[in-house]
Amino acid sequence: MAQSAKTRTAETGTTTAANVSTAYVAVGPELTQYAVDGTTISPVPGSMVSVPAPIQYVWQHPGKPIAYVASSDRFAAKPADLHHLSAFAMAPGSGKLSLIGAPRLLTSRPINISTDRDGRFLLVAYNDPASLTVHPIAADGSVGEAIKQDGKLDAGIYAHQVRMLPSNRTVLLVTRGNDPAGGKPEDPGALKVFSFNQGKLAEKQSVAPGSGYGFGPRHADFHPTRPWFYVTMERENQLQMFTLGAEDRIGPAPAFVKTTLAEPGKVRPGQVVGAIHVSRDGRFVYVSNRADGKTELDGRKVFVGGENSIAVFAVDPKTGEPNLIQAVDTRSCHVRTFAIDPSGKTLLAASVAPMDVASGGTVSTVPAKLTAFAIGADGKLSFTAERAVDTAKGPMFWCGFTPLT
Template identity: 45%
Template sequence: MPDTITLYSAVGATLTHYEVDADGATVQVRSSVELPAPLQYAWPHPTLPLLYCSTSNGGPRVASDINPVVVLEIGADGSPRLRDIHANLPHRAVHVCIDPTGRYMVNAHNFGGGALTVHRLRTNGDVDDQVNQEQKADFGIYPHQVRVFPSGRTVLISDRGNKAQAGKPEDPGALRTYGFEAGQLTPSQVIAPQGGFGFGPRHVDFHPTRPWIYVSDERENRLYMFRYSEGDEIEALPAHTLDTLADPAERKPRQIAGTVHVHPRGQCVYVANRADGTVDHDGRPVFNGGDNTIAVYAIDPDTGEPRILQHADTHGFHARTFACDPEGRVLVAASIKPMDVVGEGDQIVTVPAALAVFRIAEDGRLTFIRRIDVPTPPGRMQYWMGIIAGHAFQG
């Protein structure tokens, strides 16, 4: 049998299950499920065949009143089935994660000021009560991601901040950590080089075997590598800083860095470059140029220093999410929406949202194999995509 991978893509409230053949790098639609509201982010349970989906009828800078957490049960063939719809979260969650023990779900909220909510999970994976926090904490202006350290003892927020615009000064960014015990969050560190000005961390990922954190800076199009101690204390300054763009001097409006993932074997790290700015062309907005790539960096096995290897074209626009399979053989990037571009003969061509499939070489370099167009109805985007590791569902 071909070696298959389970991939999920969300367009609005529709979550679609795809089967990916790692050997042939093919992708086939298998099934789908309708959620009560558009999916914002999802995370698997570490040992049970469950996927936790934070949904909302809101969005960036848009208030919401429907914010349920949906628990999906994953069948042996990867097909999702609705198991439970939990009560509303207080606000839209932009990110969710499950701690390594599978006992807690943590959601990050960024509307109207930063917040985290923690829920207990029962031994069968059901969502239990929200944990009332005994200590007041500052969660920053714009927490864009929440992760739990591999130790399970510390929670980490990527507080992106906001760039200065329309006469409003910059909101500085930071990495923020919190001690985590019995679901209680205790403020610990604030990592904010130069006071957080010019520092816009969006996403982080941990090296699988070494105490290294890789951070993408959305606002500055940079990749940072931070070291941390056995006690989960992060060094105050990054050990290494690199540009994510092939030509930083040619940065266009709406050029931002995105998701970061370390290869499952730890020999390289990937960062998404996203661009979807437009200019007028005969009365229609068309793509104004920019870098829509996956930046590939080799990781020095002794120091953790990243070194640029490649910028791989995603063959789409604004890849908000991407993922590798558990063995690190295939990478798939999801562009969120269609984009009009000026083609041959000055004709305007619409490029649909898509899944771009790459084969991963031994050194981590990417070879583009194919793209699968993804229909996006008006007002809906391919907002999240993930690959669920089969071994994560083994007890």
């Protein structure tokens, strides 16, 4: 959690400076705390915990110091078909994690998780096959068996995120679809909407402009006070803004469509958009552009080029229109995940893995990194610190501050 006064670092008992934020970072199956201040990013000694498989996503209970961790070995060299939900208690003050009960076994990869706004249910999205489950949360924070739904739900193709709408009566499932590949045609994407009542879901609406072709939504985030939400379009390198109407009905088409790239005319292979966060005051939207395409050079696979950046959009307070005001280099390749600390003053970006890059006839390796930026009053980012991270145990798939987002 963001610290506004001096505090004591977990395990070491040493005093740290004011304005230090605590972040959690997932590398493979391990989740480690980091202290992030204006100039340094440092792991907290003794803070690491592990789960049965590589971590996919993490979400904090909205009212209790409990973190939920989704894990899967789907992309392991020798997958054993292990997929789990784990619950961890977060110690007051230090944030040190301790397992609550045993991890709950799932049947397929949980790509994304979140809770309802009261913290009574955990929502789980699965990408392949696309599906959605709802689990009750017990008083001690542990996760129960999936609630049996009435009939099969249409979960689209390649679900990638699940979020409860602000009303707490409607669930949004963001389904990406797939690009055409290997002679297989494109799979359409959609925003799938379900009514929610005591853990039971019912199909309510499907939004898929152009029948979902050329529509590849990845993640969404909501404006804190207005009926607007913003969606990253992975396959189109776009940010789209949708409106919410009566009874949580989504507008049939985006109100605004914007490129996330500084140079949209120079898209290279492997260029896609990633995560999204709306600032807590609703004035700005932050989006990660990630590129990891490779080409052959002297027998080595090297970066083909592209934009690895955080795009910053200013939000028009009257219309909700997002306007690109900055694209800042992340100093790494393929930032899959980033987070904003509770004070709204620091952004932490995490790249998935190292990348070999050719320059001036030589090839060097850009390591996987955590990169910190200060957030100005105008919403723009200024680089403050970076730290290389060893990803030998798996990709750096997720990061977040406490309260986790």
